Each structure stands twice: as structure tokens, then as C-alpha cells.
Amino acid sequence: MADINSPVEIGVTTGPIRGSRKVYVGARTGSGIRVAMREIDLEGGEPSVRVYDTSGPYTDPEALIDINAGLAPIRRDWIMARGDVEDYAGREVKPEDNGQLGPDRSGGVPGFPNVVKRPLRAKAGMNVTQMHYARRGIITPEMEYVAERENLGREIAADLIRDGESWGAEIPDVITPEFVRSEVARGRAIIPSNINHPESEPMAIGRNFLVKINANIGNSAVASDVAQEVDKMVWATRWGADTIMDLSTGRNIHDTREWIIRNSPVPIGTVPIYQALEKVGGIAEDLTWEIFRDTLIEQAEQGVDYFTIHAGVRLPYIPMTARRVTGIVSRGGSIMAKWCLAHHKESFLYEHFDEITEIMKAYDIAYSLGDGLRPGSIADANDEAQFAELYTLGELTKRAWEQDVQVMIEGPGHVPMHKIKQNMEKQLEACGEAPFYTLGPLVTDIAPGYDHITSGIGAAQIGWYGTAMLCYVTPKEHLGLPDRDDVKVGVVTYKLAAHAADLAKGHPAAQVRDDALSKARFEFRWRDQFNLSLDPETAEQYHDQTLPAEGAKSAHFCSMCGPKFCSMKITQEVRDFAAKQNAAPETFLAAEDAEKGMAEMSEKFREIGGQLYVGAPDREHD
């Protein structure tokens, strides 16, 4: 980083995820849209398992990765074809955008070398949001991509046995582009897709789609740098992050963000008030609407896909936090609270909300209406301040929708399990079914160091109840800035929580992966078990700690029980025996027949020396 003018040395992880193969599935409409996914090939004649893939070109061995060039702008043709945008001379980047108040850029980092000189915006009088198109009955290529992506490219209704409790969600057997359009039109789903972020692979956030997860990255004044943040973005998406929020609060915010967006295959969210605060040297009272507005434009031109706006932290609500154990734990919320009290004025975000919306609609930036008054401790959960803000967010949702701007609603926080459902119910009621996007919630405060788990418990539950996206928490929560290992652990934890929610909701294809992995486990196809898991490398590493030899990968036991005690091995022997008797599985289901069949079996079992079971034709799961 020393020489501003030299290319940046940023190392990111590339190459396939172990056991997976990148595929591009053509949309069934024949439009030519190709949707990125990955497939896990299995041994023993088992069909490959296709899984949702957020990792972008980085895991495609055919792709040429050049961080200095950025990813290919795959959506650009679709955007231009709509004929409703124009390029223009963008805003000049100012030194304060990077936290340097001097006239030069000393102390900064190299800027991204291929910045788009003329960003796009809507032509005068036009509205370029996905919601606007959806409400006019238009199915965009983004909606098509989403439909294919959510279906994983195959017809799944045929051999489908739905089983779940979705609490009133409406998850169809097959996702059609028309269904996507309909959900976006009514605001029940969003497709975050700024026209200036054409590199992103379209995705949907909504209750009737797969539960999504977000990973936070970004530096602070105390830690991290550009190379680390770009690496974290690639690393997080490799392991499954559906969106990334860049929450940088240190220096070089503008340049760091440019590197991230240009290289990100997933939507990027930010909290613009952070950068605005940096521009006024950290003095909240010196914030102004004008500085904030300018920051919105700056970030819109770069391609930020959604903004967290704490417009619900209203002046009269701030006193409601006076008795709280942990006050206001949201950075943005506390900043706005300070500003409001200092000026004795209503929040400028609330007052200028419609003007913010005008900006959002010119670029198709979605609102993430911030939960500035979320509870930061069990004691503060579901209190007056929290729900007062929620109802204001509902009011603002309707105002945003009047201009066809996409909205999602942020949520808690710290909530004991018995209070989680109420959060979902109130949000559905207050916010017109706009997607809910929660931070956990953590179900107890007593385990810093393990808050990915305390929050994973709450996240799985609230995802089941209908929350559309879960913002991850890492083991470092409350203690410090996460490093890349923490990022991975946080992502995998939230992937498993989101998947558990999909299963419980009865999402049609969710159980395919569980069944494939369990079958591999039962049949001692160890490599398949690892490859099907969310983190193949860790699974294999743990196994190899006690049984590293290559032969162990097809052994009918592991070190937990050893060969004599492996229940799966013994079960196999039991089934072998039954099958060698040519007893069809149906025979097994009548207890009286079982008696008779058992007598025969017992005799035979002894005859053949008590060792049984490989590859019987009648066995169900061969």
C-alpha cells in the first residue's frame, strides 16, 4: 500500500470449493440468461446435488480473475436495453470522502484503477427500480435469473413431498419469473440491484424465497485495510454470504468501497451515516442533510445496492431508551440520537425521507430501514422504544412504496426465545409484509466469544417464522473486529441456521442436501459426506485428526466408536441379513409377518455365520 500509484497487491482465494463444480444453467425461457450454481458430484452412482452458489467467478476455474479490473458487468446489457438510463458526469471524489482533510491524498490507499468515469442514473422522470417494472407487469432479466436461481434449475414439483410449517408463508412448488415479479410488485420481496453495480448476480430477499444471509465487513479506525476487506468479501461469498455490508468506519472509506463493489458478485449494502460522520470529523452534531445527501449520491454512483437509513430514530422516541440497560446499541441510531438532542429537532433522515426516496429510485437502491432502537440486551427486548420505531418504519415503507422504491426492514438484536415470535408478528402487521432482516437475535447475553451461536439459535427461529435475511454475527461480536477466520465461522453458522429455517418452513427442495449427506454418511462414502457439507475442509480435517490414513476414507467406522461399535455398520449388517432372505421391505412393516420372517431370518443368519449386507437388490437406499 505504500506507493499510491502502483497496482494494489490484493490476494483473494480462488479455485473451486472442494468437491464442487461450477455450472451455468440456462434459463428455461430460452432467453440466453445463464445462472451460476454449483454441483457436487458423488460416488457410487449417486446423482449429483446442485446447490445455490454465492461465490461468483472466483470459484470458476475457467474465469480470469483480475482484482484491478473488477468482475464482468453481466447486467449492463439488460440495464441499457431498458432505455431509461443515461450516463452523466459523476460527482468528483473529494479528499474527505476518504477521511483525509488535506488537499492531497497522502496517507490514503491506491484508488481502484478502472473507475467508471460516467455513472448511470435514471433519465429525467424515469423510475428504474425492479419494483417499478414489476408493478407495470414487466418481467426483467433480473427476475428471470432469480427464478432460475431459486429453483436450482430443475423442475422440483414432480417427486415432491412437502412437509413443513411456514406460518402463513406462500412458498410455491416451483418459482416462476411471474411469481418473482408478483412478489416484488407487492413489496414482499426485493432484488437489490443498483444500476451502477452491473457485476452483481441477481438475488431475491423475501419470505417466500430461500432464507438469505448477510456478512459484514469493513475496517474501523483501529483495524484492517483495503486488501483485507476485499479478501474478506471474496472469502465470505465463497462460504455462502448472499449479500455483503461494508460497514467501514475508518479511513479510505470511498476507495475501499470501490474495490469491494467492483469485485463483488453479490449486492453490497452500506450505512451512509458512517461516512457522513467521518466527513464531519466524528462530531455528530455537525452532520447536516446536505452532507448526508451528498454522501448518498457519492455511494449511489459507486453502485451500493442498499442503504441502511435510521429514519425511525425519531426525537420523541429517544427518551424511551432512558431506562434501558444497554441504551442505543446501533451505531447509526446513537449518532442520530445525539444529533436530534443537540439540535432539538426531528431527525433530518425522517424529515427529508421523500427526498432520499427520490435519489433511491433514480439508481434502484433499496431501503434497509434501520433498527436504530433495537434492543442490545435481553432486558431491553421488545420494549416501547423498539416497537415505536418499528411502527414508524412501517409508515416509511408505505411512503417509499408510493414511489416504487424497494424496502426491507431491519430487526433485532437481543431477544429471549419466548419473545421472538412477537417480533415477526408485529413486523408483518406494521410493515405490509416487507422483507424482515434481523441481526440474530441473540437469545442470551452471557456468552461473548460464542455469540455466533447465541444468535444462530435466534436467527434459525426467526428465519423459520418468516424473516427473509439473517445478518451474521461472528465469534468476535462485542469484543473486536472479526478476522477472516471469524468471517468464515460466522457465515457457515448463518448458512446452517438459514437452511434449518428453510427445512422447517417446508421449502420444497431444502431436504435434498440433508438426505444426500445422510445417505453418504450411512454408506461410509466419507468424501461425499465432506463434499456435501457446508465446510468440506473442516469436516475432513476433523475426521483426519484421528484417522488420517487414506484408507480411512472408505472405512466403515471412525474414531468415535471404532469398528466394533459403529451403529451404522451394525445396521448395515442387520439389513444385509434381512435382504438375503429376499424379504421385501414391505414385509417388514407388518409386525405379525415380521415374527414369521424373523424366524426364517434367524435360522439363515446363523447359517451364514452372522455376517451380512452388501448391495442387496431389494434394499431401498442402494
Place this chain on the structure above:
Amino acid sequence: MADINSPVEIGVTTGPIRGSRKVYVGARTGSGIRVAMREIDLEGGEPSVRVYDTSGPYTDPEALIDINAGLAPIRRDWIMARGDVEDYAGREVKPEDNGQLGPDRSGGVPGFPNVVKRPLRAKAGMNVTQMHYARRGIITPEMEYVAERENLGREIAADLIRDGESWGAEIPDVITPEFVRSEVARGRAIIPSNINHPESEPMAIGRNFLVKINANIGNSAVASDVAQEVDKMVWATRWGADTIMDLSTGRNIHDTREWIIRNSPVPIGTVPIYQALEKVGGIAEDLTWEIFRDTLIEQAEQGVDYFTIHAGVRLPYIPMTARRVTGIVSRGGSIMAKWCLAHHKESFLYEHFDEITEIMKAYDIAYSLGDGLRPGSIADANDEAQFAELYTLGELTKRAWEQDVQVMIEGPGHVPMHKIKQNMEKQLEACGEAPFYTLGPLVTDIAPGYDHITSGIGAAQIGWYGTAMLCYVTPKEHLGLPDRDDVKVGVVTYKLAAHAADLAKGHPAAQVRDDALSKARFEFRWRDQFNLSLDPETAEQYHDQTLPAEGAKSAHFCSMCGPKFCSMKITQEVRDFAAKQNAAPETFLAAEDAEKGMAEMSEKFREIGGQLYVGAPDREHD
């Protein structure tokens, strides 16, 4: 371990848990019983927080620990005073008890040097179970100890605000010895306390008490040894394991268990069929009732407090598993299934159940009725085999209760979230409210390497619904034998899940610790925050990765946000400002007054330069 006759070099972790002080609280009855707990002292004039403590004398700096001598037999006087037991010439230890079929003990490990020569058993015609005493209206010292322990030694009803959803549990504000007796008498709680394990600190497992957790240790044929297993027991109880199961399946099972029980402050459970299988060289078909019975006596004399008995794996149920994806995943269940099929006979455990009960009642060993047919994959959850066994366990519960033998019921397994509640409801209905003791459940199969988390999610939920004890799962589940690091991670994960369940159930004092920690967090008392957490060392280590300097322990920020962006610091400033206006918190709660108060505040805020908040007398949480 080389020389059988030399004392064993077993190193265990001793010394206080960082930030905690061992205390012994006298029972309020004045009986002289002293209950072990620990207290966490805080800074800033905050009251100490007392927490439940499973770690035994190992964390008492005053205690002399000698693994070769074992712990003090604290319950012995209580047992003898009841006048209903006799000592007798115990069973001879045979070479096959340690898996050596030769005439000498070569290849073994040193035996525990202070084995009790003459074990205890009930006098002829007597019944020595806690349930028997309870049903006769007797409050034993064990029940007194439990009551004091569950209350944490203080009257908590006074300033109590109950808040929770307990799904019909009956958790009193204060636990009295009479309440304990009543719960044990009706079978809704158990106190596992073999008369030959007088070293254990009494504890209760029941829906109306704190949710408990179990940690599994034990070697396998492939890994681990005596020293490691004793160390794991001490390590697991240090971090919070309420009971330990010794699931050894390798060699030296008898000797390993003796070392563990003599040194364990918590109840010990086993699965006797494992050792029985070792005695017949791993050939399930060669098991006999006589060998099993002899193993029960052997383990009863050593002091095992509860036995897992898979008496519900009945011959007619085995065919019900034919279509399962993962068959029978229980070691004991698969062993019994193999035996039943080979002999074409009903399970000898089922057939001889009443004789097993006769043995249990002579020593006060509790049943843990095993879930041999639990589901080992999402696909198999809540199937016919699983519930057929559950209803048999209910039948067996009633038979055991006819002889006043204590019972708990084991449960699943792998269960998607929407099927968890049904498990609790069926178990309550089938088993007469006997305590439920589940393994997780895991809510998805797709994350080996993270199964402490997939199962922690299910465990927290089923604990909330009424499960009395949660059997931990470590990161190594499905992959290999856990090491001590895995044991700690598993224990802490299950402690937080159990505590989250207590909170959600509205257990009266559960939230005390969350509130104390959150207050410490808000006030930047970093050391207090670490000391109050479940794992103080890890919390501090994570913090110090980015801010190691001593001064950072009182800094009003951490590296997550840095000094300008810390929301808690900003909240403090906001409150300081308001307090300096002498505005009482109540003023804050009227929005119209807030307007007026705010105007004044705003003026003052600017006057004093916008920096506010330390130690204002009106601030609620000073």
C-alpha cells in the same frame, strides 16, 4: 502408563475459574449442609453475582486434590444414617471387565489405588432410592442440597418480575426442599445418586428446575486413554457439565470408570451394554442376560448413578427402520437389534426389565431409558419406529415407578425445527412427565464440523419446551472422538442453550446474569464482562487479539468500532447530557414533556461543548 504398579500420572486442571470465587452456602434449614457455588465479584460497587457451579473441589483453592485418593465422600454420613444399607463382599473384578481375555492384566492400566473393598447395597427388603424416600414423605439431605443449589442460596421472590413462556411447567419463585421431595415423588424430577458414589454433589434433573447438560467422555478402541478421560471429566465439569457419561468402548473400561467416578463431583452415567459387548469380544449375538446382569452389578458397585438401557428396542419395531435413510444410529440400539434378529427373540432387556429394576433399587441407580430407535437424519425424524419405542418407554416408566426406581427418558436426535414440539408433547403424554433427556436435536444434517451448533439450535428449543437435560454434541460429532478442546466448546455451547431455555421459560433468577453482564458491557467494565461470561478466558483472548494493552480494559470502545463510533459511548454521552439537566427519567417518558425538556437540553448541550455523561445521580443504572 508403562508400569502398572506405579501411581498414575494424571494431570487435571485445578484452580478457580477466572474471576470466580468458590463459596459454600449453608442450607437455611440449619442442618449444616453446605452447598458449593461460586461468586463473581464485580467492580464499581456492583453486587457479586452468584452462579451455579458444577466444578467441584477442583476450583476451590483451599481443597487438596489427590487423584489417587479421590474426592471426599461427602454423602456417606447421610447414606449410613438412613440405616437401610449394608456393606458386603463385592464382586471380583475379572480380566474381561477390562477387555483382556488373558489370565494376567498385561496391556492394562494401573487400577485406582483406593478401591472401596466392600461396596454398599440395600439391606434385604429395603429400597434406597430418593423416590422411595420422597414417596414416604421424607426430605433427605440430598433434597435439601438440591433446593439450596437451585435457589443459589438466596431468597429470590422478593424483587422478582416473572416473564416467560413455560408451556405448562410449574416453576416456583423459590425452590423449597418440600418442592423437591414432591417433584421426585411424582417422578417429574430425579436425583441421580448411587449409594456407592458418595463423592457426588446432589443435583436434580426435572422440567421445573434449571435445565441441565451432560457431557460425554470415554475412550474408543481407536483413541484415548485413562489420563485423558479423567482430565476430560474434570475439564467438562469445570465449564459446566451437570453430569458426565462415560461411554468408553475400548479396553480398560472398568479401571477407567473407577478413576472417573472416584474423582467426579457430578453424577456418572453409562451404557452397560457396551461393556457387555466387549466381554463377548464384540459379537452381539453372544450377549446373554447373565453377562448383562453381571455387568450391571459390577457397575452398580463402582457407583454409576444412571444406566442407559435400550429396553424399548423391541423385536417388532426393528423392521420399522428398514426404510430409514440412516437406520439405527444408536450404538446400543443397533447392538440390541442385531441380537434380536439373530435369536429371533424379544429383547432380553425388555423381557428381564423387572429384574433390572430390582438391581437399580438396591443401589439407587436411575434409568435413562434409551432411545435406541432415535432418528439419525432429518429424513427419519418422528417416524413410526421412533414413537413406537417412545410409547414402550412410557410403559416401562410406569413399571419402574411401581418399584420407586427413578427414571428419565432419552430423546432425539435429528429433528427439523417444525417437528421438535411434537416430540416434547408426545413424551409428556407417553411417559407421565418423567424428565426428558435429548441429544440435541440437530436441526439439519448438512454441517458436520458444526454440529454443536446445529444441535444447539434444537437443544435450546426443546429445553424451552420442557426438556430437563440436554446431552451435548461437540464439533467432532460424526467425524471422530472429541479432544479436550472439543469438550469445552461442546459444554459452553450447551450451557448457553440451557440458559437460553431457562430465560425463555421464565425461570425466576436466570436473567440476573444477563443483566449484570450487559450492564458491565454498557459501562465498559471489560473485566467484569469477561468474568461474568461462560468462558472468560476466550472472551478476553478475543478482545486482546486487537487491543491487548492493559489500558484497553477500561477503554470506552473496542476495535469493532473504535472511539468515535462506539454506540454505547455515544449513548452514555446522550444520557449524561440529559442528566445534567436534572431531568428525571420519568420526564423522558412523556413525549410532550420531552419536547420541552429537549429544548432546554439542546441549549445546555451546546453550552457545555457537547461532551457529556459520567456518574449522574439520576441515571438509572449507575
